[in-house]
Amino acid sequence: MFFLIFKRFVLGLITLFIVSLITFVGVEILPGDACTSYLEREAFGVALEACIKRLGLDVPAYERYLSWAYNVIQGDFGYSLSGQMQINEVLGPRIKNSMVLASAAIIIGIPLALILGIITALWRDKLPDIIISTITIFSMTIPEFISSTLLILIVAIWLEWLPGIVIVPSDVTFLELLPNIILPVIAIAMIMTAHMARMVRSSVIQVMATDYIQMAILKGVPYWRMVFKHVLPNALLPAINVVALTIAWLLGGVVVTEVVFNYPGLGRLVIESISNRDLPVVQALGIILASIYVSINFIADLLTLMLNPRLKTLQTRK
Amino acid sequence: METNKDIFEEKPKSSLAKVLEILSTMASKPSGFIGLAILIFHVVLAVTSPWFAPYDYKSINSSLMLQPPSLEFWFGTDSLGRDVFTRTILGGRTALTVTFFGSIIALLWGGLLGIFCGLVGGRIDDIVMRIVDAFLSIPWILAMLLIVSLLGTSIEVLIPALGFFYGKGIVRVARAATHDVIAKDFIVSAKARGHSNLSIIWNEILPNVRDAILVEGAMRWSWMLLGFSSLSFLGFGVSPPTPDWGLMISNARGLMSFAWWAVISPIVGLSTLIIGINLTADAFAKALGIDRSTKAPV
Numbered sequence: 073m074f075f076l077i078f079k080r081f082v083l084g085l086i087t088l089f090i091v092s093l094i095t096f097v098g099v100e101i102l103p104g105d106a107c108t109s110y111l112e113r114e115a116f117g118v119a120l121e122a123c124i125k126r127l128g129l130d131v132p133a134y135e136r137y138l139s140w141a142y143n144v145i146q147g148d149f150g151y152s153l154s155g156q157m158q159i160n161e162v163l164g165p166r167i168k169n170s171m172v173l174a175s176a177a178i179i180i181g182i183p184l185a186l187i188l189g190i191i192t193a194l195w196r197d198k199l200p201d202i203i204i205s206t207i208t209i210f211s212m213t214i215p216e217f218i219s220s221t222l223l224i225l226i227v228a229i230w231l232e233w234l235p236g237i238v239i240v241p242s243d244v245t246f247l248e249l250l251p252n253i254i255l256p257v258i259a260i261a262m263i264m265t266a267h268m269a270r271m272v273r274s275s276v277i278q279v280m281a282t283d284y285i286q287m288a289i290l291k292g293v294p295y296w297r298m299v300f301k302h303v304l305p306n307a308l309l310p311a312i313n314v315v316a317l318t319i320a321w322l323l324g325g326v327v328v329t330e331v332v333f334n335y336p337g338l339g340r341l342v343i344e345s346i347s348n349r350d351l352p353v354v355q356a357l358g359i360i361l362a363s364i365y366v367s368i369n370f371i372a373d374l375l376t377l378m379l380n381p382r383l384k385t386l387q388t389r390k
Numbered sequence: 391m392e393t394n395k396d397i398f399e400e401k402p403k404s405s406l407a408k409v410l411e412i413l414s415t416m417a418s419k420p421s422g423f424i425g426l427a428i429l430i431f432h433v434v435l436a437v438t439s440p441w442f443a444p445y446d447y448k449s450i451n452s453s454l455m456l457q458p459p460s461l462e463f464w465f466g467t468d469s470l471g472r473d474v475f476t477r478t479i480l481g482g483r484t485a486l487t488v489t490f491f492g493s494i495i496a497l498l499w500g501g502l503l504g505i506f507c508g509l510v511g512g513r514i515d516d517i518v519m520r521i522v523d524a525f526l527s528i529p530w531i532l533a534m535l536l537i538v539s540l541l542g543t544s545i546e547v548l549i550p551a552l553g554f555f556y557g558k559g560i561v562r563v564a565r566a567a568t569h570d571v572i573a574k575d576f577i578v579s580a581k582a583r584g585h586s587n588l589s590i591i592w593n594e595i596l597p598n599v600r601d602a603i604l605v606e607g608a609m610r611w612s613w614m615l616l617g618f619s620s621l622s623f624l625g626f627g628v629s630p631p632t633p634d635w636g637l638m639i640s641n642a643r644g645l646m647s648f649a650w651w652a653v654i655s656p657i658v659g660l661s662t663l664i665i666g667i668n669l670t671a672d673a674f675a676k677a678l679g680i681d682r683s684t685k686a687p688v
Contacts, residue, residue, distance in 0.1 A: 083520075124547050151415035213668045214661050215616045217623045217636070221643055221653060229647045290688040304402070320527075327531045332643075343624060346535045354536060358528055 082375050084366045092144070095358040097138050099351050101209040140355075144240045152345075159356050162341070170326065170337035171251060177260040178319070184266045186308075187270025194299070196277060207274075208266040220259040220332040240247075256333040259291060260326060271311050279307040296381070309379055316372030320365040400540045415631040415677040422677075425669025432663045438485045445473040447480050448631040459651050461512070466651035468642055476563065477633040478655040482663055486629050488548050489614045496554025496560055496614070497607040503557075504564025505591055505599060508572060519565070525558045530617060538626045548627070550617060557612045567599035608671035612664055619660055635660040 143150060149159035188208070192201040211219065213226035225235050234254055270343045279285060280303060330339035338357065393590035402412075416422040450470045457467040525533075534555060541547045571577060580594050583657035605618040622636030630637060635656040642652035 083523075085525055086520055087523045091528055092523055094524055094528065098533070195522075197468055209668070210665070213612065215619055215623075215666050217620060218657050218661055220641060222657065223654070225650060259419070314430065325532065327529070328623065332622060340531075342532055342535065346532075346539050346626075349539065354532070358532055361529050361532060362524075362527040367531075 074200060077374065079368060084370050087366055088363060091362040092359055093137075094140060096133075096140070097354050099355060100133055124384060144356075144359060146164040149359075150352055151351050152353045159353055161337075162353065163356065163360070166336065166338050166341045167201055169335065170267040170330075170339065173260065173326070173330075173335065173337055174319075176253060176257045177264055180257065182315070184261070186266035188265065190299070190304070192269065193220055193273045193276035193280070196273075197230065201273075204269070208269050209381060212260045212266040212270070216259065216328045217332055219262060220256070220329050223255050223259055224332070246354060253335070256335050257280065259329050259333075267310070268315055270305070271314045271318075274301060275307040275311050279303050282306075309376060312376050312379075313369075313372045316368045320368050342343040409459050412674070412677045416673040419673060419676070422673025425601070425666050425671075425673055428662055429670050432482055432666060433486065435479055436486050437657075439479040442478055443476045445476045446678050447472065447476050447633045451628060458649075464625075466649070468638070468652040469645055469649070474638075474655050477638060478659050480633040481635040481656055481659055483633060484545070485615060485622075485660075485663075488545055488552065489611055489618050492550050492556065492614050493607055493611040494550035494616075495550060496557035496610055497603060498559030498603025499553070500590075501599075501603040501652045504561040504566075505568045505595055505683055506587075507561070508565040508568025509587060509591060509595065515565075518561075522558050522561050527556075530555050531620065534617065534621060535624070535626055536666060538621065543627060543629055545628075548618070548621075552614050552642075556614045556617070558611065560603060560606050563602050564599060564642030567602040568595055571598045602680055603672060604683050605671065605675040605678060605680050608667070612667040612671060615664055615683045625631075 083137070140150070147160070151157070152159050152162055188204055192204050192208075193203045228235060285298070285302060286346055288302050288377070293302070326337070327339035327342050329335070330337045331343055338361070341353070342357055344350075345357065406462055406610075413426070417426055424460055450472060451467075452470075459466045465478060468474055468477070491529045502519065507518050534551060537551045538547065540549075577590065577594055580590050619629060619636035622634050625637075625640065628634045630641075638656040639660070642649065642656070646653045668672075
């Protein structure tokens with residue numbers, strides 16, 4: 073089992089290495105280097121030369137990659153082009169803000185998804201299932217920017233209950249941030265809950281159809297005892313990986329939600345750095361978001377392995 | 391022996407009959423019927439709308455700014471005095487075209503690469519799958535935005551870029567589907583007969599994995615539409631004054647406290663189209679007997 077965990081870990085590292093190559097080569101082969109695309113019309117003479125010097129664009133690409141990778145491993149992403157700031161200083165508060173948003177959405181989303189998923193599975197094709205499933209399909213398919221815009225229109229503009237957009241500097245304390253994040257959290261949690269509830273539903277339905285559950289029913293095990301002791305432990309294990317993938321997938325959607333609500337998180341930084349053509353920041357964001365994705369997947373693998381004794385022997389044999 | 395005889399006597403169905411059969415299975419359930427109806431409505435609308443659009447989509451009239459819905463302007467006018475009804479019925483054309491051709495590109499390269507990797511296995515498979523994993527872990531929006539901001543937002547850039555980024559998930563599905571059939575006797579015997587890899591892919595594997603890949607492609611279509619309209623919304627998709635729902639929502643959003651009609655119409659257009667494609671893809675999967683319920687949206 074330890075070998076398996078180690079193997080997953082190494083595979084994750086290899087993936088990150090390839091990601092770093094892709095972001096570096098991608099920025100390299102696209103037309104225009106960091107300086108010409110950043111300076112645009114002023115890209116000539118002294119300004120261009122100074123920029124090239126500062127970024128070290130005059131040395132060969134592979135040397136630049138090596139020194140960049142060496143610094144990134146030590147946690148130093150270099151300097152951003154627009155703010156003249158260290159990228160780490162730019163990233164710090166943004167990561168914190170995004171974490172606040174994501175964890176709030178996860179804390180609301182996972183229990184809600186479990187409850188909804190179990191209800192829809194146990195009352196399959198009956199009225200509760202039809203109503204909840206219709207709602208989940210709607211919130212799954214409608215783009216984030218539409219659900220966020222509708223939330224703002226209904227809750228903030230028509231009902232005037234909550235502020236519609238977040239107007240705070242990026243380094244506020246948590247308590248000041250709280251009333252501002254309610255709507256964005258609802259917008260993100262809605263989609264996440266819908267995806268996970270669908271997964272829990274189909275997983276529970278699959279387990280309910282197995283022989284050992286039929287056996288438990290025939291033996292006369294009380295219904296709710298059977299649900300909690302026999303169905304759920306078996307149904308929720310396979311859902312862990314899928315939940316992880318859903319969370320990771322939401323990283324892309326969070327960008328849009330943060331822009332709609334003007335929330336100072338990582339997602340808006342993505343848009344800002346790309347609009348400013350601040351390629352060093354874009355590279356740093358690529359690596360960071362990819363690391364989040366890879367680590368979420370790794371944690372999910374670990375959890376599945378630890379919670380499911382059967383997998384330990386099954387997969388090492390393979 | 392009786393069963394064998396039956397198999398030989400059954401006439402092979404023409405491909406048109408098969409398509410009709412699948413369509414009727416899809417339409418037999420209410421969700422599939424609604425999905426197909428919405429999708430057909432949108433496609434017909436997109437094709438015919440230039441002929442019956444009441445106004446010019448780009449004519450700006452400052453005296454008619456932000457008019458509420460009336461008999462003259464059914465859905466009102468936007469902040470530049472343009473007719474929202476005209477722009478709404480024209481707004482799906484670019485999105486449908488770009489995502490349709492993008493999905494085909496995604497299906498082609500993702501499907502073929504996946505089958506190839508599943509068939510050859512070994513080191514090539516390992517390397518390709520590592521690279522696909524790496525691409526999967528970069529958020530699509532970051533990569534798309536970077537490409538579009540550096541290469542421009544023309545359709546010639548958007549279609550291949552979307553096709554490329556939404557195809558990498560198909561590689562995995564096609565590879566898994568290939569793994570399912572690869573150990574079957576007919577592949578082994580085709581190999582034993584000395585057929586080339588290309589001939590095995592075309593004659594033996596493709597007919598068996600086609601359904602799985604097509605279903606995945608249909609699903610990707612709706613995700614790609616979501617991605618494309620998100621790009622438009624962020625200002626990185628089609629450029630104004632082209633009517634596009636994502637762009638219309640983003641333009642009208644700032645004024646929606648007193649001109650809600652300009653933002654509601656494109657929202658209804660885009661939501662119904664995405665829901666329609668989703669329901670259709672779901673019904674398509676069910677009609678072909680493929681279970682997608684436990685898949686994550688990657």
